[in-house]
Amino acid sequence: MAGRVVLHYFNGRGKMESIRWLLTVAGVEFDEIFLTTREQYLKLLSDGDLMFQQVPLVEIDGMKLIQTKAILNYIAEKYNLHGKDQKDRVMINMYAEGLQDLMEMIMMLPFIKDPKAKLEEAESKAKARYLPVFEKVLGETVHLVGGKLSMADVLLLECTLMLEEKFVGILKDFSNVKAFQGRMTEVPAIKGFLGPDSKRKQQPDDKYRNTVMEVFDIKAPFL
Numbered sequence: 001m002a003g004r005v006v007l008h009y010f011n012g013r014g015k016m017e018s019i020r021w022l023l024t025v026a027g028v029e030f031d032e033i034f035l036t037t038r039e040q041y042l043k044l045l046s047d048g049d050l051m052f053q054q055v056p057l058v059e060i061d062g063m064k065l066i067q068t069k070a071i072l073n074y075i076a077e078k079y080n081l082h083g084k085d086q087k088d089r090v091m092i093n094m095y096a097e098g099l100q101d102l103m104e105m106i107m108m109l110p111f112i113k114d115p116k117a118k119l120e121e122a123e124s125k126a127k128a129r130y131l132p133v134f135e136k137v138l139g140e141t142v143h144l145v146g147g148k149l150s151m152a153d154v155l156l157l158e159c160t161l162m163l164e165e166k167f168v169g170i171l172k173d174f175s176n177v178k179a180f181q182g183r184m185t186e187v188p189a190i191k192g193f194l195g196p197d198s199k200r201k202q203q204p205d206d207k208y209r210n211t212v213m214e215v216f217d218i219k220a221p222f223l
Helices: 016-026 038-046 068-078 087-109 115-137 151-166 175-184 187-196 206-215
Strands: 005-008 031-036 057-060 063-066
Touching: 005 016, 016 068, 016 151, 016 187, 031 175, 038 206, 057 068, 057 175, 068 087, 068 151, 087 115, 115 151, 115 175, 151 175
Parallel strands: 005 031
Antiparallel strands: 005 057, 057 063
16 A cells, blocks of 8 residues: 555554654654454464564555664654754664663563563663753753754653653653653644544553453463
């Protein structure tokens, strides 16, 4: 399907949520096909759509793309959210990959036997390792790279909102990051995505966790 973008994933955040965010900021409308049964997943495998037997899967420009970072980079490049040159792009990618590392710690919580310890680790690393980096940069500029909106900005906003859901007041010592968050939420496309009836997904619940485990044939929490 070369026209409208189609996302194949669960009806939940996971690794697809950053892709939803980026497409929304780029002004790209998309359809979603939710995985709800193992049979759907096996069909994607038998059709040869999942190169490494993993989702997310995104149909765009006549291609079927997998691997979250590759998909994000393609969208960022296509819609002018990837900087003006190689130096901008590598900085955007460094920021983006760091943010993805932090967000993945939160994404994995529903599948962990002892989420309390992992939650504490995520909070500690956010405060000591990740947020100080962005606080420093945003003390000198409005956007993270090149003085313009990029994928890095979009993922930072997504990440800060995720952190605040789990750790109330976590940004109180990071005033530049909090101010950045406020500016970003006023962008019309983002304001719409944060509003009712958008395609933004809610925090994962038991139904989401159970569906993922059923589709991938996981018998118990695996971490």
